[in-house]
Amino acid sequence: MGKSLIIAEKPSVAADIAKALGGFTKHTDYFENDQYVISSAIGHLLELVIPKEYEVKRGKWSFANLPVIPPHFALSPIEKTSSRLTLLNKLIKRKDVDMLINACDAGREGELIFYYILRHAESNKPIKRLWLQSMTPDAIRGGFTKLLDNTAVQSLAEAAVSRSESDWLVGINGTRAMTAFNSQEGGFHKTTVGRVQTPTLAILVEREEKIKKFHSQKYWEVHATFATTTGSYTGRWFDEKFNKNAANQELKPERLWEQPKAEAIRDKCMGKPGTVSEESKPSKEICPLLYDLTSLQREANGRFGFSAKTTLGLAQALYEKHKVLTYPRTDSRALPEDYIATVKDTLQHLSNTEYGKFSQQILASNWVVPNKRIFNNSKISDHFAIIPTALTSTKLNEAEAKLYDLVMKRFLAIFFPAAEYLLTTRITRVEMEPFKTEGKVLVNPGWQSVYGKLAQSDNQEENVSLVAIKPGETTVVTEDIKIVDHQTRPPARFTEATLLSAMEGAGKFVEDEELRAAMSAKGLGTPATRAAIIEGLVLENYIQREGRELHPTAKAFSLITLLRGLKIPELISPELTGNWEFQLRQIEQGHLKRSSFMEKIAEMTKHIVEQAKSHRGETISGDFSILKTPCPKCGGHVHETYKKFQCQSCDFALWKILAGRQFEVDEMETLITQHAVGPLQGFRSKMGQPFNAIIRLTENFEMKFDFGNNDDSQEEIDFSNQTSLGKCPKCGHAVYEHGLHYVCEKAVGANKTCSFKTGKIILERPIEREQISKLLETGKTDLLTRFISKKGRPFSAYLIRAADGKIGFEFEQRTPKKTTDAKPKTKTSKTKTVRQTTS
Structure with missing residues (x-):
């Protein structure tokens, strides 16, 4: 009898399966026993590419070679994980392996990962599907007793491939067409668009336009x-x-x-x-529904400021690593109708935890009964709502514990009676x-007691x-x-919480959670992809986070203006794009043929390209600004156009995009008024490398980069019109702003005797003047957020001044967790991590 090869989505899941089933020998990147071989992907291992015979070697960014709609797609290994793909190919083709078990995450993307691996290996071996809602050992073992036939998820695979191919077609053709349009007057101005990303951006831009046009009364x-x-x-x-x-x-x-x-x-x-x-009358308030991923992301953003990406990562860790939550990438807010016994078992296991008071009360009162708000098969798609498992963990970090507490309290509260008010x-x-x-008087707290609310007689203050x-x-x-x-106040800017709501309602911000749930089938993206969509907009500099608010940039307004001018509603209408997502769900359910959906996507792609081609050479109209600053050449009015800031009385004009970065209106105002602006981030070299620079306006009214490389100038630097930020920690002279740095007055110019300087931007984070003053005076800044590491990860740190004047990082000390170990630790490390910065 042959063996079954189990392919998980991640190495940690493969290890959990091996541990749950038992009896495995570990080899390099796989496990094996007499019945199974277990290995894993590392997320996506393959990506779609145009077959060689259809891809052009030159001119891919010109209209001449658009649209690109190949009759079929090829797959190309992702270079950094190619060794894992090679291993899986070998394991799939082993002669003693006669069955494959798809153990990738139980959803659309997990299905796509496995499907592409299978297609690349050209295997026709029989397949079974492991479908897990929980990663506890019991759930894993139970999943292997009821493996699904691959035919049961065939329509899910078709929807996954359709999503992948439609995103590729619209993204590649749309990006190349808009880039060709924006580059027709010279230069290369890459303009990215996406099937879901761009309509999401349109929601933000439309809100910002309302704010700008708002007149307070x-x-x-x-x-x-x-x-x-x-x-x-x-x-x-x-x-x-x-x-x-x-x-x-x-x-x-x-x-x-x-x-x-x-x-x-x-x-x-x-x-x-x-x-x-x-008049007094009684009123009742029922507990909100259980969490799906989107509602959990909204709540965590509103309560803790977590980004959608952060919440997804935390929920995935609680599911996969700690095994204390069920599968998080769900769009359902109900449980299966046969789940009552499981819920009671979970509540029983919680009796000895900090939540035991409430779980015991629920069980003693017999509140876990059939209830269509909680147990409803018709409200469940691939996965049910996010709830706790019967396992508990003491190894959660602070952020994980906060998210776990949210889910736990909602799970407990849903079974309590309604809160009663007078x-x-x-x-x-x-x-x-x-x-x-x-x-309003709280008479009986009901479910609110889980959140610490008490009745009027018990708590007069609240x-x-x-x-x-x-x-x-x-x-x-x-x-x-x-x-x-x-x-009157203008509409509020979107936070991630409110944007997620708008995405779920296809552009309509719906406050009523049950109505929003009914609309979610036609929302933008899925719960599993919305975080990535928002992060993609940030990465492409279409939006910026300012506190908890999301602000669209000038680049965002420019793109939406272009698409409106080209009359391409498919890329800016949330309702239209929500309908594509609805059709993908219909493919999943077997109600729509994949071929029919892809034909419509091909038609949409052709229309996008044709509209861009047909408007070549035309000026795009839009709601553009008039600068408050007069023209520096003639004093006339400077108007913003689609591509320039242009004087209406003379030939003065400045391009809106320089080195891949688009200027904001206020930045251009500063440049014209002060003949310099910056340092600014987001420029890209011809090799695609990001850089920062000051932009100066020359005597000939041309923009010029200043990289602050004139420190060795033999000319005397005049700081007389500046206010000192403090004393130099090396020599005691004054520190001023100079180019891209804060410098000692003796570190530049002809009489250079000192070397102190530190960047105005450190690891992609601008450093404010007041923080430098505090650093010079006290030796330490406030806790600064939004530094970006070399691996692209955000972090927070203090800047500190060492005794020799060098500037470094100091990281916030975490409060040590209480431990229940029998042997108490006698030594506590109080060291702080300090790292030297690079200017």
């Missing part, structure tokens, strides 16, 4: 303070005849748009008695003018109710009336 509110025999309370005037206007969300019953009207109400009611009526609405009428006061009015007391005294002025 003043409005007034009238607030009164009323006195009773038991105390005082406040009320706000409102219009009882107000009708909601869907077209104008700024209109609200308590807002007055004319100050004299507010003053008239104040003068009319000041010091006059008021009559009181009130809502009181009090209307106080003074001279026939109504003032409203509302109070539940502030209205001052009571004695029975029969209907008249109050108007103690004070104030007019409070406000201004």
Whole structure:
């Protein structure tokens, strides 16, 4: 009898399977026993390429060779993991291997990884599918007792390949066509687009356009303070005849748009008695649904500031490494109807943990019963909601523990009864003018008790109710009336949490979670891909993170303007792109043929290229800015166009893109006003290498790079118009800004006697003047975030000044975790990691 080759997606999963099944001998990159051979991919090992006979060697960026729609695709090994692909090929072709078991992640991308490996190996051996929802040893062993036939996931593989090929066709053709269009007047201006990435960007740009066009309006509110025999309370005037206007969300019953009207109400009611009526009614609030990946990413971003990518990584570690969560890449928020016994078993295992109080209460009260909000087969696709497993771990880091706590509390809370409130609405009428006061009292916390909420009688501070009015007391005294002025605010910028919601609702920000879940089938991307889409936009400098907000760059506006001008709605309409995702889901479910979907994608690709070709030589119109700064040559008005900042009265013009980087309007204002701007990041050399530089405007009004290489100049450097940042740690002279650095005044120019300097940008992070001043004065900056390591990973650190004046990193010390080891540790290391920076 032959052996079965098990192919996992990652080495750690292969090791977990070997451990769960037992009896394996470890070899280099694979395990083996009498029944199985286990190895793994390392994520994707192959990528789509054009077959050699259809790929052009030259001119790939010109319109002449577009569109590129090969009749079939070839696969090319990814160079850095080619050795693993070679190993898998050998194992697949072993004569004693007569069956293959696909143990890649149970989803679309896992299916694609295995499918491409199989296609590359040209194997026709029979295949079984291991489908895991949890990585616990019991779940792994259970999965091998009910392996699926490969035919059961054939439609999933077809959807995966369709997704891969459609992204390639649209991405390659769209990027080459837009690059050709933007490069037609000379230079090479790479302009990347994507089937899902670009419509997502359009959501951000449209929101930013609304913010820019927003004109704030003043409005007034009238607030009164009323006195009773038991105390005082406040009320706000409102219009009882107000009708909601869907077209104008700024209109609200308590807002007055004319100050004299507010003053008239104040003068009319000041010091006059008021009559009181009130109504109290009970209200219930049910627990939100269990988490899918997108809702978990939203919550973690809003609560902890985690990016979607960070949350996905943490959830994957909790599933794969610690085995305390079920499969995270899910779009379902319900559990299978036959999962009641499993839930009870999990709750039983949690009895001796910090969550035991709640798990025991659920079991004792028999709250785990059939409930369509929780247990519903019709609401489950490939995977069910994210919940804890029966295992626990004490080895979670701080971020992992925070995410685990989110999932755990939602899992427990969903089985608790609804929270019960008493809502009181009090209307106080003074001279026939109504003032409203509302109070909300938590009567029975229900599921809120899992989150630490207590009833009114237990916790007076957290539940502030209205001052009571004695029975029969209907008249109050108007103690004070104030007019409070406000201004309308523009729409809020997207955070990752709100962008994920908009992506899930195909561009519509839907607050109601159950309605959003119903729309998610036509959302942008999938829960598993949305984090990568956002990261891709950041990587291509289409958006920037500023705190928790996402800001589209000038490059983003330029791309969306171009696509609007070329009339390519397929690349900017979230609804259209959401429909493509819906069709991929139909392929998964066997309701749509792959060939039909790919024909539509080919038509879309041809249309994109044809629109770009047909508009060659034309000016793209758009909503462009007029600079506040006059033309430095003639004093005329400088207008932004699609490609330039152009004076309307003379020939002065500056290109918007230089060395692959697009200038923001405020950067161009600074350059024209001060004849220099920077240092700026994001430039790329002809070899594709990133670099930073100051841009200077020459006497001939041309842009010129300044790399700060004039430190050895024999001319005296004049710092008289600058304010010193502090004393040089090496020689005691003053430190100033100079080019790309902060330097000692004696480290540049003719009288150079010192060597102190440090970069204005260190590891892709701009260093603010105030931080340098603090470094020089105290020897240490604040904790600075968003440094990027050589491996592309963000990190936080302090900059510190050593005794010899050199600048280095100091990393934040982690609080040591409590340990339950029998033998306490007697020594504690308190060393700090310090690394010298490079300027």
